[in-house]
Amino acid sequence: MPADVTKTGAGAAALAGLEARPGVPKPDPILVADGVVRRFGGLTAVEVDHLEVQRGVITALIGPNGAGKTTFFNLLTGFDKPDEGTWAFEGKDLAGVPAYRVARRGMVRTFQLTKALSKMTVLDNMRLGATGQRGESFFRALVPGVWSGQQRGIDERARDLLVRFKLDAKASDFAGSLSGGQRKLLEMARALMVEPTLVMLDEPMAGVNPALTQSLLGHVKDLREQGMTVLFVEHDMDMVRDISDWVVVMAQGRVVAEGPPDVVMADPAVIDAYLGAHHDAPLSAEEEQAQLSAAEAELEGGHA
Amino acid sequence: MDFGVIFDRSVFALFADQSLILALAAIGLNVHFGYTGLLNFGQVGFAAMGAYGIASGVTYLELPFGVSLLLGIALAVLLALLLGVPTLRLRADYLAIVTIASSEVIRLTARSAEFREQTGGSSGLGGFAQGFYDLNPFGPGSYGIGPASYDSNRFFLLVVGWTLVVLCSLLVFLLMRSPWGRVLRGIREDEDAVRSLGKNVVGYKMQSLILGGVFGAFSGFAFALANSSVQPDNYGTQFTFLAFAAMILGGAGRVIGPVVGAILFQTLLVLVENVLIEAKGAGYISDAVLSGNDIGAVRFVLVGVVLMALMIFRPQGLFGDKKELALDAR
Numbered sequence: 001m002p003a004d005v006t007k008t009g010a011g012a013a014a015l016a017g018l019e020a021r022p023g024v025p026k027p028d029p030i031l032v033a034d035g036v037v038r039r040f041g042g043l044t045a046v047e048v049d050h051l052e053v054q055r056g057v058i059t060a061l062i063g064p065n066g067a068g069k070t071t072f073f074n075l076l077t078g079f080d081k082p083d084e085g086t087w088a089f090e091g092k093d094l095a096g097v098p099a100y101r102v103a104r105r106g107m108v109r110t111f112q113l114t115k116a117l118s119k120m121t122v123l124d125n126m127r128l129g130a131t132g133q134r135g136e137s138f139f140r141a142l143v144p145g146v147w148s149g150q151q152r153g154i155d156e157r158a159r160d161l162l163v164r165f166k167l168d169a170k171a172s173d174f175a176g177s178l179s180g181g182q183r184k185l186l187e188m189a190r191a192l193m194v195e196p197t198l199v200m201l202d203e204p205m206a207g208v209n210p211a212l213t214q215s216l217l218g219h220v221k222d223l224r225e226q227g228m229t230v231l232f233v234e235h236d237m238d239m240v241r242d243i244s245d246w247v248v249v250m251a252q253g254r255v256v257a258e259g260p261p262d263v264v265m266a267d268p269a270v271i272d273a274y275l276g277a278h279h280d281a282p283l284s285a286e287e288e289q290a291q292l293s294a295a296e297a298e299l300e301g302g303h304a
Numbered sequence: 305m306d307f308g309v310i311f312d313r314s315v316f317a318l319f320a321d322q323s324l325i326l327a328l329a330a331i332g333l334n335v336h337f338g339y340t341g342l343l344n345f346g347q348v349g350f351a352a353m354g355a356y357g358i359a360s361g362v363t364y365l366e367l368p369f370g371v372s373l374l375l376g377i378a379l380a381v382l383l384a385l386l387l388g389v390p391t392l393r394l395r396a397d398y399l400a401i402v403t404i405a406s407s408e409v410i411r412l413t414a415r416s417a418e419f420r421e422q423t424g425g426s427s428g429l430g431g432f433a434q435g436f437y438d439l440n441p442f443g444p445g446s447y448g449i450g451p452a453s454y455d456s457n458r459f460f461l462l463v464v465g466w467t468l469v470v471l472c473s474l475l476v477f478l479l480m481r482s483p484w485g486r487v488l489r490g491i492r493e494d495e496d497a498v499r500s501l502g503k504n505v506v507g508y509k510m511q512s513l514i515l516g517g518v519f520g521a522f523s524g525f526a527f528a529l530a531n532s533s534v535q536p537d538n539y540g541t542q543f544t545f546l547a548f549a550a551m552i553l554g555g556a557g558r559v560i561g562p563v564v565g566a567i568l569f570q571t572l573l574v575l576v577e578n579v580l581i582e583a584k585g586a587g588y589i590s591d592a593v594l595s596g597n598d599i600g601a602v603r604f605v606l607v608g609v610v611l612m613a614l615m616i617f618r619p620q621g622l623f624g625d626k627k628e629l630a631l632d633a634r
Contacts, residue, residue, distance in 0.1 A: 079496065103502035115497035117490050118631045127483070128490050129501045134481035136503070139513055144479050151483070176631030187497075194502055 002003040015246055020259025020267075023050035030198055030229050031076070031107075036085030038068075038075055040254075045071045046176035047080070047253045053198075054281060058230040060240045060261070063250035064274050069233045070112055072250065073202055077109045078102040089198065104131055108196035112203045112233070116174065116183040118176030124166055125175050125186060126158035127151070129193025158193060165189045165219065181212035192289055199223055205239055217243055241265065249273060305586040310578045312451035317574035319452060321530035324367065325351075325523050329462040330562030331472050331553070332519030334559035337548075340478060340512040341430040341492030343396050346387070346403030348543035349410045350517040352536075354524025354587040356414060356423060359534040361431035364422050369435025373525065380521035383410075392509045394577075404541060415536035423536070430533035436461075436507045458530075465526050469563055471563035473518055477559045479515075488512055489557075523547075535616060550610055555621030577603040 029052035034092050038046040046068040053059050061069050072122045074080035076087060078099035085096045103109075117125050133154070134140050135147025142289040162168040165185045170178060175186060184204060191199060204220065205213055221243055223230050234240050240247060240261060247264040251273035257264055264270055315325065329347050336342040336369075340545040358377020361367045367375065387406060391399045413419060440460040447459040454462060479485045487508050490498040499505045515585065528534050546569070554565025580599045582588050594602060614621075620629045 077500070079499070084493075098503050098504075099496075099499045100504050103500055108502075109500050111496070111500070113495045115500075117493035117497060118494055119628045120486070120489055123491075124486055128486055128498065128503075131502050133483045137489055138479075138484055141482035141484035142475075144478075144482065147483060173628065174631055190501065 015057060015260070018259075020257070020263045022255040022256075022258055024052070024258065026052040026054040028055045029053060031087065031089050031231070033076065033087040034085060036072070036082050036087060038071055038080065038082045044253050046075060048072060048250075048255055051248065051255055051258075053229065053231055054246060055204055055229050056224065056227060057242055057245040057249060058224050058232070059246045060244035061231060061233045061248050062235070062237075062240055063256075066252075067250040068253040068274075069250055070202055071218065071253075073109060073200060073233060075219075076102075077107065077200060097143040103194055103196075106195070106197040107200065108191045108194045108198070108201040108203055109201040110184075110187045110191055110204065112206060114180070114183040114187050116175040116178060116186055118174060120175055121156060121172050121179070122175050122186060123155070123161065125190050126162065126193055127154055129190040130157070133196055154193075161189045161192055164222075167213070181208040181216075184208055184216065185212075185219070188216075192223075196228065198229045198231065201230065203233050203235065205234060205236050213239070237265070305582045305588070310575065310582055313578045314571055314575040315451040316453075317571045318327065318567055319462060319466065320454075321436045321458070321460070321461065321465070321526065321571070321581075323570040324462060324469065325527045325530065326547055326550050326568035326570055327469050327563045328465070328472065328523035328526055329520055329543070330551040330566050331469070331525070332516035333544075333547050333551050333554060334558075334562045335476060335512055335516035335519065337491065338551065338561070339476075339485065339492060340488045340509060340556070342509060342513060342516075343394065343400035343607050344513070344516065345400045345541075345544055346405075346407030347420060347516075347520045347547050348539050349383060349403065349407035350380045350520025351524035351527060351543060352407070352410050352414065353383050353517075354521030355528035355534045356429075356524075357431040357521065358525060358528055359424075359432045360422050362435060363424075369432075372432070372435075376521050376525060377518055378516045380524075381514050384510070386516040387437040388510045389512045392506050400613040404544075407539075407541065407544065411536050411539050414539070424534070426536060428533055428535040432534075433529050448516070461526070461529055468522055468526075472522065473559050480559065484508075492557075540560050553611065553614060554623055555623035558621070558623040561621055561623045568622075569607070572607050573603055577604045 018026070031053040033048055033051045036046060036048045037044065047175055056065070056299075060071070063069050071080065075082045076094070078094070078097055081096075086093060088094060089102070089105060092105070094102060117128070133147065134150055140146045150152065159168060164170055164189070167182060167189065170182070175183070178186060188201065188204065203218070204216060208216060215275060217239060220230060220232070244261055247258060247261050248255055249264060249270050256273055257267050257270050259267070329351055329540070332350065333344060334349050336344040354376040357379045358372045361372025362369060363377040365372070365375075383406070387399070387402055391402045397417060417425055419425065436459065437457050440457055442456045442460055443499040444456050446453045448454050480488070486497060488501050490503070491505055491508060495505045527538065550566040550569040551562040552565070553569050554561030554563065577599060580589070580594070580603060584594065584596060584599070620626050
């Protein structure tokens, strides 16, 4: 359907002919991970052999609780260190790069538990996101003339983003006074202040009321329209189906499947990962009879 | 009971050297705790660095007075680096443990017989303050207003000291309204969020530790010069906790908070002490209830009760914003 292709952009079109198998190479990967392993004692939380994330599309990372999605996020963004493995962003190695440098390179994340800076105003939260601020160095901070001009530019960009995210009326309120959903919006807007090329959202919909969900979905799609790449962790399958161009499924630390949403969701391996094998196989008449008589025998035994 | 004496002594205490010392230490703690969220329980270690910097600098190394001031500041910066490099990457509580331990290590090292030559051991050092008081432009006599009058040398110290308090507060004011201060406040709220926005969190925490530590060294200068001597046992943990009390009384994270807090706290101590002394002198309190020797300890108990009441009814401190505190409960 040509209309569909224009809606999801050129990046998604490039994914059209790809084989749906774990670790499949992408035509234009922005992020490539190889052999990333993280162990907590005896537990291997993450063991990703190979994963590529296509530029300019929305990729969903799904999987049951404890699959290692957030740990994988932490590893990629420098918030945790893997035991083994290499990964590269825009062709440059990221292994061992501290989290703040990862962000400066244009790979910015949000958190599952929203981290609004409560005792700072919404506007100050936004200002903090801007990189390369002259006034953030100790000595230049003492001379307002050095940084006030740049600050005005930052403020303008911050207010534009706040208008887009419908938070402009709250600009001078403490971030701690926002509702859960507004905090999610603020965190996303703040991440955009860094001017990222890859936005990594950890459960952007968790705890957001349904009325806000649609607007959040719209914002995530906007990111793609503006040429950014989005990688997000989510549990809500409807959302995943709605906005993602490509879905990666993790279970027990490994990538067990990847492909377009429709293909992946029909994949038996994925259903198994979520619900366990044979979860919905119907009972045969014989099995039912056997269970019934077993239960009866137990009852009889109880009376005796 | 002579209320005139109580009043005079309390007014004298308002801007006396104890308030000055406490104010400088509390300004430093405010940078650490109030703005950056660093739990520094060893502010006295920085004060000791300043005090021994000038004392040992003048007497043992025979440096000029001005150079030993620089030595004191350099030692405080060095201490901040030593404490910060291993602990600032860890959770906040590790810094608390390391700082409180290190401040005791410094005190015990300074009073050890091993370093008697450099630090004077348990009896401390004296005879280093002349370089400072030589600069005194005020002639002999008494200066000040009414009961708040001081002799020439003391007055000189207070003028220099309170000017320093104003300058330090101004510096904090300028820094905290700048983008640099914004990063610090962000770190206080959630350092991972700030890290995810591309800020070198460890670097900022280190800068904060150094800045507040240098203010701590200033308070050590004032302490050493006010007594014209350095006694190691004056640099125990109680110094840090009095500074914490002063900062929280005034309001953490406010420029003026630690200064007003220090003045009020110290004046309150003197007021309570003198009320007790006068009441005892007039026979209102019998020896069975309180002996004269216990007044020094009981004043801390009473001021502690006042502080507790303050924390219950005004937990944000005198200058704090109640709205900010309400956010913590969410």
